[in-house]
Amino acid sequence: xxGVAQSPRYKIIEKRQSVAFWCNPISGHATLYWYxxxxxxxxxxxxxxxxxxxxxDSQLPKDRFSAERLKGVDSTLKIxxxxxEDSAVYLCASSYLTTVNEQFFGPGTRLTVL
Amino acid sequence: xxxxxxxxxxxxVAEGNPLTVKCTYSVSGNPYLFWYVQYPNxxxxxxxxxxxxxxxxxxxxxxxxxFNKSQTSFHLKKPSALVSDSALYFCAVRGNNNDMRFGAGTRLTVKx
Numbered sequence: 001x002x003g004v005a006q007s008p009r010y011k012i013i014e015k016r017q018s019v020a021f022w023c024n025p026i027s028g029h030a031t032l033y034w035y036x037x038x039x040x041x042x043x044x045x046x047x048x049x050x051x052x053x054x055x056x057d058s059q060l061p062k063d064r065f066s067a068e069r070l071k072g073v074d075s076t077l078k079i080x081x082x083x084x085e086d087s088a089v090y091l092c093a094s095s096y097l098t099t100v101n102e103q104f105f106g107p108g109t110r111l112t113v114l
Numbered sequence: 115x116x117x118x119x120x121x122x123x124x125x126x127v128a129e130g131n132p133l134t135v136k137c138t139y140s141v142s143g144n145p146y147l148f149w150y151v152q153y154p155n156x157x158x159x160x161x162x163x164x165x166x167x168x169x170x171x172x173x174x175x176x177x178x179x180x181f182n183k184s185q186t187s188f189h190l191k192k193p194s195a196l197v198s199d200s201a202l203y204f205c206a207v208r209g210n211n212n213d214m215r216f217g218a219g220t221r222l223t224v225k226x
Contacts, residue, residue: 004157033214042120042204042216043158056213091157100165102148103214105157 002026004106006092012112018080021109025073025094031055032069033103034077035091043091049075050097082113116141116209120217127195128225135190135220137205146208147188149179152219153201161203164188175199195224 005024013019025032031050035043046065048056051072060067064083069075079086089110093103117140127133139145149161162173169181179190190203205217 035216040219042118042218044216045214048213093158100146100163102160102163103158104160105150107157 004092004094004104006090006106006109008109009107010110010112012114013082015084015113016081018078019082019111020079021077021090021092021111023075023077023092023106025075025092026104028096029094029104030072030097031095032075033091033093033095034067034075035093037089037091037108039088046077079111082111084113087111087113116145116207116213116215118205118207118215118217120203120205120220122220123218124221124223126223126225129197130194133192133195133199133222133224135203135205135222137188137190137217138186139188139205139207140186141207141209143210145181145186145188147179147181148206148208148214149173149177149188149190150204150206150216151201152204158204161190195222197224197226200224 007022033048034046037043046060047067049069052069067077089108091108092106095101095103119138147164150158152158162171164171164181172178177192200223202219204219208214
């Protein structure tokens, strides 16, 4: 079974630039999550999709972050414009539909904002 | 909203000794609890979960966790630590709307 795929693995940008991350979940997983993990901290949920609908985006900084999951499969997370404090690893995860199922994580995208 | 606390930033144990990584939680309704491990430069890997049933849950790599409802705890344990267990461990709780909250993580170091 193929795992969660993310690209790019690394990205360096200047502040005020824009950046986009891509995630392809495990086939058949209805739920997709984006997390932000700042160095030394636990993952922080940014947004959760169930199929192509948003379940929870309460911690997403909506003035600069956006995400979409067209057709309920792949997802893109965008930051525009980026700030220095956005430097982090962005993790994508997917799971089956129910609350009892564990999440499977991708390798993450390490973003450095200079 | 649900939350998780991992009171220890760092746990050091000698190889062959038992290890415990602590986790306490706060959630309304039934708790769904998870442990994940993160090795350097790798994504998070699922270790085990508590949904319902036996309070002692067994997971991957010889790890187990004990659910204690009265103390709202879900401590991770292993009878005999290996050097290869050295990693970052995260406890997580899922609420009724399926959202997940992670703790800050505990760095486990197992010394030979």
